[in-house]
Amino acid sequence: MEFYLTILVGLIFAASTYMMQSRSVIRxxxxxxxxxxxxxxxxxxxxxxxxxxxxxIPKDFHGTLTGIANPLxxxxxxxAIVIGFALFAFVLVLTxxxxxxxxxxxxxxxxxxxxxxxxxxxxxx
Amino acid sequence: MNTxxxxxxxxxxxxxxxxxxxxxxxxGHNEPGGGFIGGLIAASAMALYGISSxxxxxxxxxxxxxxxxxxxxxxxxxxxxxxxxxxxxxxxxGIWWKVPLGNGDYFDLxxxxxxxxxxxxxxxxxxxxxxxxxxxAD
Amino acid sequence: MADPNLISEAxxxxxxxxxxxxxxxxxxxxxxxxxxxxxxxxxxxWQFYIAFTAALIAMIGSGFLVFDxxxxxxxxLVMSGWLAPxxxxxxxxxxxxxxxxxASLVTLLIILYSPADVDKAASKAGYYTLIMxxxxxxxxSFLTGDIFNLYVWFEVMLISSFGLLILGGDKIQxxxxxxxxxxxxxxxxxxxxxxxxxYGVTGTLNFADLFGKVAASEATGTLAILSVLFxxxxxxxxxxxxxxxxxxxxxxxPRVAVSAIFAGLLTKVGIYALMRIFTIVFPEGNGAAFExxxxxxxxxxxxxxxxxxxxxxxxxxxxxxxxSGVGMLMIGISIHTQLSLMATVQYAIxxxxxxxxxxxxxxxxxxxxxxxxxxxxxxxxxxxxxxxxAYFGLALAVMGLPPFSGLWPKYMMVMxxxxxxxxxxxxAILVGSFLTIAAVGRASIQxxxxxxxxxxxxxxxxxxxKRLENKQLRIMMxxxxxxxLLTLWLGVSPNTMIRQADLAAYDLLNVEQYIQATFxxxxxxx
Numbered sequence: 001m002e003f004y005l006t007i008l009v010g011l012i013f014a015a016s017t018y019m020m021q022s023r024s025v026i027r028x029x030x031x032x033x034x035x036x037x038x039x040x041x042x043x044x045x046x047x048x049x050x051x052x053x054x055x056x057i058p059k060d061f062h063g064t065l066t067g068i069a070n071p072l073x074x075x076x077x078x079x080a081i082v083i084g085f086a087l088f089a090f091v092l093v094l095t096x097x098x099x100x101x102x103x104x105x106x107x108x109x110x111x112x113x114x115x116x117x118x119x120x121x122x123x124x125x
Numbered sequence: 126m127n128t129x130x131x132x133x134x135x136x137x138x139x140x141x142x143x144x145x146x147x148x149x150x151x152x153g154h155n156e157p158g159g160g161f162i163g164g165l166i167a168a169s170a171m172a173l174y175g176i177s178s179x180x181x182x183x184x185x186x187x188x189x190x191x192x193x194x195x196x197x198x199x200x201x202x203x204x205x206x207x208x209x210x211x212x213x214x215x216x217x218x219g220i221w222w223k224v225p226l227g228n229g230d231y232f233d234l235x236x237x238x239x240x241x242x243x244x245x246x247x248x249x250x251x252x253x254x255x256x257x258x259x260x261x262a263d
Numbered sequence: 264m265a266d267p268n269l270i271s272e273a274x275x276x277x278x279x280x281x282x283x284x285x286x287x288x289x290x291x292x293x294x295x296x297x298x299x300x301x302x303x304x305x306x307x308x309w310q311f312y313i314a315f316t317a318a319l320i321a322m323i324g325s326g327f328l329v330f331d332x333x334x335x336x337x338x339x340l341v342m343s344g345w346l347a348p349x350x351x352x353x354x355x356x357x358x359x360x361x362x363x364x365x366a367s368l369v370t371l372l373i374i375l376y377s378p379a380d381v382d383k384a385a386s387k388a389g390y391y392t393l394i395m396x397x398x399x400x401x402x403x404s405f406l407t408g409d410i411f412n413l414y415v416w417f418e419v420m421l422i423s424s425f426g427l428l429i430l431g432g433d434k435i436q437x438x439x440x441x442x443x444x445x446x447x448x449x450x451x452x453x454x455x456x457x458x459x460x461x462y463g464v465t466g467t468l469n470f471a472d473l474f475g476k477v478a479a480s481e482a483t484g485t486l487a488i489l490s491v492l493f494x495x496x497x498x499x500x501x502x503x504x505x506x507x508x509x510x511x512x513x514x515x516x517p518r519v520a521v522s523a524i525f526a527g528l529l530t531k532v533g534i535y536a537l538m539r540i541f542t543i544v545f546p547e548g549n550g551a552a553f554e555x556x557x558x559x560x561x562x563x564x565x566x567x568x569x570x571x572x573x574x575x576x577x578x579x580x581x582x583x584x585x586x587s588g589v590g591m592l593m594i595g596i597s598i599h600t601q602l603s604l605m606a607t608v609q610y611a612i613x614x615x616x617x618x619x620x621x622x623x624x625x626x627x628x629x630x631x632x633x634x635x636x637x638x639x640x641x642x643x644x645x646x647x648x649x650x651x652x653a654y655f656g657l658a659l660a661v662m663g664l665p666p667f668s669g670l671w672p673k674y675m676m677v678m679x680x681x682x683x684x685x686x687x688x689x690x691a692i693l694v695g696s697f698l699t700i701a702a703v704g705r706a707s708i709q710x711x712x713x714x715x716x717x718x719x720x721x722x723x724x725x726x727x728x729k730r731l732e733n734k735q736l737r738i739m740m741x742x743x744x745x746x747x748l749l750t751l752w753l754g755v756s757p758n759t760m761i762r763q764a765d766l767a768a769y770d771l772l773n774v775e776q777y778i779q780a781t782f783x784x785x786x787x788x789x
Contacts, residue, residue, distance in 0.1 A: 043459030083418045098437040113439040113516050196301025203295050213278035217343040
């Protein structure tokens with residue numbers, strides 16, 4: 001199972017990298033969202049994937065349980081998913097607003113904050 | 126989306142979903158559930174109501190502004206750590222009180238529950254606020 | 264009931280005293296007051312006082328923390344009694360405490376400045392709440408003892424900074440925010456990957472626990488990759504050389520108070536994370552990391568200086584100066600001796616104060632001239648002497664000239680590089696300083712002494728800017744004057760800062776105390 005998930009993680013990483021090469025901001029949004037999910041899946045896979053034994057230490061048992069999926073990475077990605085959700089919502093709204101007010105979704109044309117031509121000061125004074 | 130079927134059924138379904146969200150919230154400490162998932166259910170109830178009856182109806186039904194609810198939730202969650210100070214245990218320790226119900230039974234009141242209710246308010250407030258803003262923009 | 268002996272291994276059983284709570288005040292006070300200000304956000308006349316109280320309490324709390332750490336060594340508190348490494352620990356050493364103190368101080372000064380810069384609408388839209396949440400995130404990052412917790416505080420900080428950046432929603436703000444948001448999101452995503460994999464390799468997330476486990480781990484290849492991933496993630500946060508593009512694209516777009524708090528705090532949190540992780544988790548650097556730090560730092564200093572010279576907009580010039588300062592800090596981490604880390608801590612404190620001051624002052628100058636384009640600003644000295652003097656002082660400070668606070672850390676940094684024989688880093692520092700002097704000096708000649716805008720002939724005074732109202736100018740100049748006096752004091756009598764930086768560098772290089780504090784079970788010492 002882990003083997004196939006690893007390949008899937010690689011594929012999602014590749015897809016998100018490809019998407020993030022684009023100049024279109026909406027593809028960038030999708031790329032970043034995919035990247036977040038790839039990372040979550042990566043951490044999930046690293047913590048072993050099995051559902052045979054619940055990760056609960058029995059009474060009077062001392063030592064390390066084997067054959068369980070580590071619950072901590074799952075707790076971590078739960079946090080990361082919630083945070084990622086909030087950030088994704090923000091970025092989506094931001095992109096929409098930027099598209100509306102700048103009139104473009106091409107990141108090459110977004111030059112208001114960094115204008116190409118500026119009024120140069122005189123070099124001598 | 127304004128079909129008569131949806132408009133008729135939505136208020137009842139909304140009420141049901143909110144009751145379910147409270148149920149999920151309160152069973153959260155010992156069983157699957159809790160503030161976050163409960164809050165999501167309540168927020169989707171609000172979304173459903175918003176789709177069927179409009180943003181104004183949701184705002185009227187909530188009475189408080191969703192952002193205020195979110196702020197209240199943060200305050201509540203942060204303050205659930207305060208009783209630890211009185212009991213001289215580290216911040217956010219779980220402290221349990223047994224509240225007698227009169228007939229010999231006890232009701233377990235605890236700081237994790239206060240924290241969870243705070244989280245519930247944050248989730249409901251934040252997601253409803255985002256949703257209403259988006260819905261109003263259309 | 265479970266075996267009480269087992270419980271005391273995992274949970275803290277001794278009572279917690281009030282004194283131990285002070286490590287939480289720098290986060291808890293702004294968090295609670297931010298929640299209250301969110302509830303009361305329609306009462307915009309209260310917002311300022313709530314935010315002021317929050318920053319003041321945070322500052323006093325972290326001030327006490329600084330003193331306690333000088334006396335008793337690093338302090339720690341575990342959440343809800345689960346002992347480290349099971350629970351989440353907040354651990355503060357001299358470095359965390361002094362950074363939290365300066366961050367709270369800077370926030371306090373920016374809140375003092377805010378009434379002149381923030382209108383009612385922005386206040387109702389949550390300006391002060393977001394400032395407080397930003398302080399929560401920054402202080403949390405400084406004080407946490409757990410790497411995943413650090414990620415969470417980073418996100419708190421990031422979300423608040425997003426909100427502050429787009430407050431008002433001008434075109435230019437949205438443009439800057441797009442670049443800021445995507446590159447920072449990429450940074451935190453890489454931070455998350457590195458954290459998850461680090462847990463996979465070592466099985467722990469607690470800084471103190473990681474210290475031994477990373478050293479004992481046999482997965483040296485993976486750890487080398489992870490150290491570079493962390494460097495990349497925090498390099499984006501800190502705006503180091505190849506990852507800096509978001510900073511000059513975004514920092515000049517929001518209102519001045521927001522630019523100032525970003526300049527003062529955000530990049531320093533990235534630097535703090537690098538300092539923490541590359542002393543306790545990867546004390547050897549693992550891989551080529553320290554050489555890499557030096558290369559990145561040297562290039563950042565030079566590119567920052569070149570960028571500052573090239574800019575014609577005042578606030579964008581300041582953004583490049585800020586970046587050049589980040590390069591200095593990276594060089595300090597790269598040399599990695601007691602002296603260089605001392606210089607790094609001092610430079611970070613100096614940079615937090617001075618960059619905040621310069622950004623705030625750029626707001627005053629921009630208001631007086633009606634523009635941030637250096638070509639259109641002129642005649643400041645004729646309009647107001649105090650503004651001119653403040654700019655002159657802060658400019659000397661950022662150049663690293665006496666009698667201001669920039670001199671000592673730069674001097675120590677050069678000494679440290681000299682001791683270790685890193686001559687090209689010395690060259691980079693000196694070239695960077697020269698470029699900074701050129702950029703700031705040219706800007707000050709043009710803005711302060713030229714009679715009017717760019718075409719004004721020599722010797723004539725024809726400032727067309729509007730005069731600021733006295734009341735507003737007084738509000739704006741109060742925090743700037745405080746920063747001016749502080750940087751003058753730290754320059755003339757640097758002993759206090761040097762002693763604190765010495766302690767911080769010692770704590771960084773000798774982590775035993777930090778580890779001991781984290782694993783402290785709360786039992787009184789024999």
